[in-house]
Amino acid sequence: MKPGARRHKPRGGPGRTAGPPVELVIETIGGEGDGVAPGPAFVPFTLPGERVLATGAGERRELLQVLQPSEDRVVPPCPHFGTCGGCALQHWAHDPYLAWKVERLAGTLARQQIETEILAPFAAGPATRRRLALHARRGGRETARLGFKARKSWDLVEIGVCPIADPAIQAAIPALKRLAAPLFEHPKSAPTLHVTLTASGLDVDISGVERKSGGLSADARVQLAERAAEADFARVTIDGEVAYQARAPQVRFGQAVVALPPGAFLQATPQADVAMAAFVAEAAAGAGRIADLYCGVGTFTFRLAEVAQVYAADFAPEAIRALGGALAAAPGLHGVTAEARDLVRRPVLAEELKKTDVAVFDPPRAGAAEQTAELARSAVGRVIGVSCNPATFARDARTLIDAGFALDRVLPVDQFLWSPHIELVGVFSR
Template sequence: MRSSKPIRRTSTRPPAGPAPESEVTITEMGGEGDGMAPGPIFASFTLPGERVRVAGTGERRKTLEILSASPERVEPPCPHFGQCGGCALQHWGMQPYLAWKRDRMIGTLARQHIETEVLPIFASPPYSRRRAALHARQGRKDEARLGYKIRNSWDLVDISVCPISDPKITAALPAMRRLAAPLFEHPKSAPTLHVTLTDDGLDIDITGVERKSGGLSADARMRLAEQAAAGGFARVSMDGEIAYMDQAVPGVRLSGVRVDLPPGAFLQAVPAAESAMVDFVVEAAAGADRIADLFCGVGTFTFALAGVAPVYAADGAAPAITALNAAVANAPGLKGVTAEARDLVRRPLLAQEMKKLDLVLFDPPRAGAAEQAGEIARSKVSRVIGVSCAPATFARDARTLIDAGFRLERVLPVDQFLWSPHVELVGVFSR
């Protein structure tokens, strides 16, 4: 007869001890901005040519000590660097850092067998970002903790300075901590403050507040509005629903045209980078007769292009199109803008709808524009401009156009997210 008692198994695993240590030489930079040694072994905050001591097993190791430093190593400008997950490359000199980004973009195109003229990279300066996504965690009753997530952690660094953000955003951190204090009535709330610096002040859209339980109470909403007024914010909204607005709808100027922004509207992160991309686009569009601006948003490129020729503009975000149309009505001197709310992924502009167009610009999200690129490839359009925040999906869509007879003439790389591994670009195609 078998016993009904459970069998107790003795573990043969050795007791956990300190992670094994080793010395490695970094030979190149990995795609996420970590140094890479043969293996591969990735070690954060290291540079090519450095001899380092690391701990752990597997591909990802913890950097313990820099035994032999690269001459390209510099002192990081931020006291939070190394703990904050917002930046990965502040320890690298600007010239080799920018060259790495440009080369990385060239390598991404090469994987699709694409060669073209690549211009010098546009470098955004420090203290220039007008957008930030700040995470909040519960702190004292009248003041939340606010900052960026710690690398590989849910917890955050309660920041005091930020050398990538516009100083007006950093100066408002104390007021934003007080603003976030009423958001924690439900234990599952993990708010994020999406902050945009507009011509009228800070516009803040809050996401991540638990809503299944009914959302914020009337008392918490009142406290939120009071703190928004005390902080001098232009507008505060929650998932697009306005909780407080000072007087007028906050807005920005795009190519000289005032656009009142819907809550949570997308803008390019750095005004100087936006200007560089717009100038490049306008130069490439010279001589066009009819233009389509696809994934147009609130009109980053629309108004500049409408100074060249009549523009058809489309985007899946209906509030953005409403804002664009309202701006057009008060913008004299344009050669004509027709704007439509249209899901260009599910309902791309068809080749037959492009019969009268000679230039198409597309600026999709990170997933790219595979469906729309296919329709452009089947059209008779002679020029195309692609704007992208993801070189891999741009290269995929570019391959579609090239296979249809287009040539990628030139590319402008743009470093809009300083000290991160991300690089953006604008590419010009002709048939």
């Protein structure tokens, strides 16, 4: 029997009636990472070509046993895989897994009638994630239960290890469980610890603590600060409000060192951050003036400012303040003008882009429909789009293409390892 060819405990959902076990042959992998058999029937933790025994009714089934495993099946590296909802594809060998992600990206573009050169993907490895959102539930007096939500459930899977996370975050799990213990004074509190590894140490922003009752008591705040100090965390905040700080959390972008605001967005892995920024800067080479739209705290801004003058805009004033605060100590830049601006309600207009050669946009998952419409109207010669959602990227790309741009090339980026998600950077030219 090949690795992974074993029985699986069936999991049922609310209102689900389990039918008799049936044999199914998996043909493809669906968008959420489940295997798809004719019908269709979706079976998690299966691979193309496998013959499996499944239970359940309707389209959603549960795996009982792999009867004939694929040659691409491997032993999942995490002991929590199968119950934890964080990963879907640890049982798949790396090369076919990555090829599937790239094929999905190409298919998403094709649905908008877009063909382009898709470059070899960048793939982050295990133990590289610098950001995790860990859910906490009441445990004992000294430690809380900490982990991820179970697959297709609100239940918590308490974790001891997480193979995707940086070793520094993994090593801090016991301390994070202690940190979370004082957060349950109110029965409605359901805290989430947003943990970010920075050059200064761990930065923890806590959400989900009940505030209507007045928030944490003074005693609980003292306990929180004491436990943060014991663990040598850089900072702990509650919904952005500082509860403890030993050092300002910092991250480097090119020549700049930025002091992060609480809860600030960062690329999930520093390796992907560097690779994407290098790709964007190379694509912007030769520009005289660059617009960096949805710039955040400067993920691309500072590398772009080594190429040309940059106008940077983002909806978050705290991100713009952090970016601006790093400018004075960053050598070798051509100059940056930064503005807090809602690019949905007030996109940078085509007329404002008259002297801009290159525009970069890196929006949230909803995409940049309003800003893309202005880029399409503008005289900008090159546009670089960064996206965590290929579907909204394809929609926005269609707007640019219809206005006379061509999508020259796309770099797929896999930094959410063993999940169905794929990111990308696309380069457009007139």
